[in-house]
Structures are given as structure tokens and as C-alpha cells.
Amino acid sequence: xxxxxxxxxxxxxxxxxxxxxxxxxxxxxxxxxxxxxxxxxxxxxxxxxxxxxxxxxxxxxxxxxxxxxxxxxxxxxxxxxxxxxxxxxxxxxxxxxxxxxxxxxxxxxxxxxxxxxxxxxxxxxxxxxxxxxxxxxxxxxxxxxxxxxxxxxxxxxxxxxxxxxxxxxxxxxxxxxxxxxxxxxxxxxxxxxxxxxxxxxxxxxxxxxxxxxxxxxxxxxxxxxxxxxxxxxxxxxxxxxxxxxxxxxxxxxxxxxxxxx
Numbered sequence: 001x002x003x004x005x006x007x008x009x010x011x012x013x014x015x016x017x018x019x020x021x022x023x024x025x026x027x028x029x030x031x032x033x034x035x036x037x038x039x040x041x042x043x044x045x046x047x048x049x050x051x052x053x054x055x056x057x058x059x060x061x062x063x064x065x066x067x068x069x070x071x072x073x074x075x076x077x078x079x080x081x082x083x084x085x086x087x088x089x090x091x092x093x094x095x096x097x098x099x100x101x102x103x104x105x106x107x108x109x110x111x112x113x114x115x116x117x118x119x120x121x122x123x124x125x126x127x128x129x130x131x132x133x134x135x136x137x138x139x140x141x142x143x144x145x146x147x148x149x150x151x152x153x154x155x156x157x158x159x160x161x162x163x164x165x166x167x168x169x170x171x172x173x174x175x176x177x178x179x180x181x182x183x184x185x186x187x188x189x190x191x192x193x194x195x196x197x198x199x200x201x202x203x204x205x206x207x208x209x210x211x212x213x214x215x216x217x218x219x220x221x222x223x224x225x226x227x228x229x230x231x232x233x234x235x236x237x238x239x240x241x242x243x244x245x246x247x248x249x250x251x252x253x254x255x256x257x258x259x260x261x
Contacts, residue, residue, distance in 0.1 A: 002057070006133035009055045013122055013129060016051050020044055021118040025110050034095035037113050038081050044118065046074030048125030052132035060136035062143055066204040067128055069150055073197060094233070120220065124198070127205040127217040134208035146203035153196025156182065160189035177243045185256035187247065188234070191225050192254050198222070226254060 024040040049070035053059055091099070095113075102108050122129075160182045167178045182189035198218040205214035225231060231253060238244045250260040 002133055002135075005057060006129070009052055009129050009132055010122075012055055013048055013051050013125070016047060017044060017118040017121055018115070020047055021114040021121075022110075025114045028109070028114075029106070033091045034099065034109055034113055035085065035092035037095075037117055038092070039078050039085060040114075041117065041121070042074035042077030042081070044074070044121040045125045046071045046078075048121055049074075049128040052125070052128040056132035058136040060131070061139060062137075062204055062207065063128070063131045065143075066131060066146070066201055069197075070125065070128060070201060120224070123220045124217050124224075127201050127214040130205045130211065130214040131208055134211075137208070140207055142203050142207035146200050146207075148200070149203060150197050150200030153193045153198075153200060155193070156196065157190050157193025160193060164190065175241070175243075177241065177247045179247055179251065182256065183251075184259060185252065187251050187253050188225075188231055189256060191230050192256065195222050195225060195254070 021040065021044065024036055028034045028036050049067040053063055053067040056063055090096070098109070098113075099105060163181045163183060164178060167173050186192050195218070198221045202211075202214055202218045205211040205217070235248070239248075252259075
């Protein structure tokens with residue numbers, strides 16, 4: 001691995017992401033909606049991948065493929081969140097609460113929402129940076145594993161999302177808990193599929209020298225989903241439902257497993 005090139009790409013990515021999140025901060029001031037940060041998340045990780053691709057000395061087939069997958073993931077996620085955002089004229093309750101409670105809201109918002117998110121974008125996208133700074137090599141078994149794991153995760157996430165949309169669209173399910181299909185084996189199979197995609201991305205990096213270092217990427221996204229902004233927020237909003245509490249007792253939180261009797 002070229003450590004000088006790695007330092008150069010990391011620095012350039014940090015500068016690009018800093019400019020990117022600053023623009024979104026300005027947008028949040030104009031719209032008075034800090035939840036635009038949710039739209040920025042996926043596109044920001046796409047920016048990390050594309051910047052790494054442009055700055056690589058030898059943009060290998062491996063780097064092009066993983067950057068394409070990351071770009072697809074990021075744009076798909078941001079488009080999905082934008083559609084949800086456009087249907088709600090009010091700021092998400094989490095950000096609205098911070099707006100109400102934080103002193104010196106503007107500088108704290110810039111630092112704690114946008115700059116912090118920018119740093120997380122770089123960490124999650126580090127696999128692409130690592131591969132961009134590594135010498136090009138032929139495609140091998142780990143690359144095949146990477147594609148297979150990513151595709152499996154994508155299919156699981158898509159299937160879970162379709163099952164959830166169909167369940168929510170049926171008015172007879174109001175107040176009920178989705179516990180069929182993939183949701184019988186995991187309380188959050190869509191998140192599980194998303195996490196799988198990032199572990200698949202990591203296998204591309206693992207095929208390069210010192211690729212194990214890039215494990216920070218899938219670990220970060222797994223921690224964020226499992227402990228910070230994904231599962232905890234969603235489950236807190238559902239725990240008032242007695243049926244959901246029973247569902248929690250018998251169903252795995254993330255990894256699909258047979259339900260407990």
C-alpha cells in the first residue's frame with residue numbers, strides 16, 4: 001500500500017466532505033429543517049467513493065465495481081429519504097427537539113449534526129479509500145465473495161421493504177405487528193440486509209494489502225444501525241405496543257434466526 005497516496009486521498013476526501021456537509025448546513029438554515037442531514041447521508045458516502053475513485057493512481061476493476069455499488073446504495077437511500085421528507089412539512093421530531101433544547105443552536109448544529117456526520121461518512125466509506133491507495137491486482141475469490149454478499153444483502157433489504165410496505169398499506173393491519181415472511185425471523189431484516197451490503201464492500205478491501213484495516217467501515221455502519229440511529233430509535237417508538245413487546249421476546253433483533261417458542 002502507498003501510505004503517501006493514502007494520506008493524500010484521506011485529506012482530499014475530508015476536504016470534499018467538509019465542503020459537502022457545509023452546503024447542507026446552509027440548506028438547513030434556509031429551510032429551518034435539520035433533517036435534511038438524513039438526505040445528505042447516502043449521497044455523502046457516494047461522494048467518498050467517487051472521490052477515492054478519481055484520485056486513485058490505478059483505478060482497478062475492483063475499485064470501479066465497489067465505487068459503483070456504493071454510489072448505487074447512497075443514491076438509492078437518499079432518494080428514498082427525500083421522498084419521505086417531501087411528504088412531511090414539519091422537521092423530524094428528533095431534530096425539532098434539539099432545536100428547542102440546544103443553546104447556541106447554530107454552531108452546535110453545525111458541529112454535532114453536520115460535521116460529525118461528515119466524519120462518519122468518511123469512516124463508513126473508508127473501504128473505497130483503502131482500495132484506491134492499494135496497487136491494482138487481478139480479481140480473486142474475495143471479490144466474488146464481496147459481490148455475492150452484497151447482492152444477498154440487497155435482495156434481503158428489498159424483500160423486507162416490500163413486505164413492510166404491503167403490510168402498512170393494508171388498513172386492517174393498523175395496530176398489528178408484522179411477524180410473517182422475513183419479519184418472522186428478524187425484527188429488522190431490512191437493516192440486516194443493509195449491514196450485509198457493507199460487509200460485502202469490505203471483502204473488496206480485504207483482497208488488498210492490509211485490507212483488514214478497512215473493517216472500520218462495516219463495523220461503523222453496524223454500530224450506527226444497531227446501537228445509535230437505527231434500531232434503538234425505531235424500537236423506542238414501538239415499545240408502547242403490547243404485541244410488539246411480545247414480538248421482541250421471541251424474535252432476533254437483527255440476524256435472522258428461528259423465533260423462540
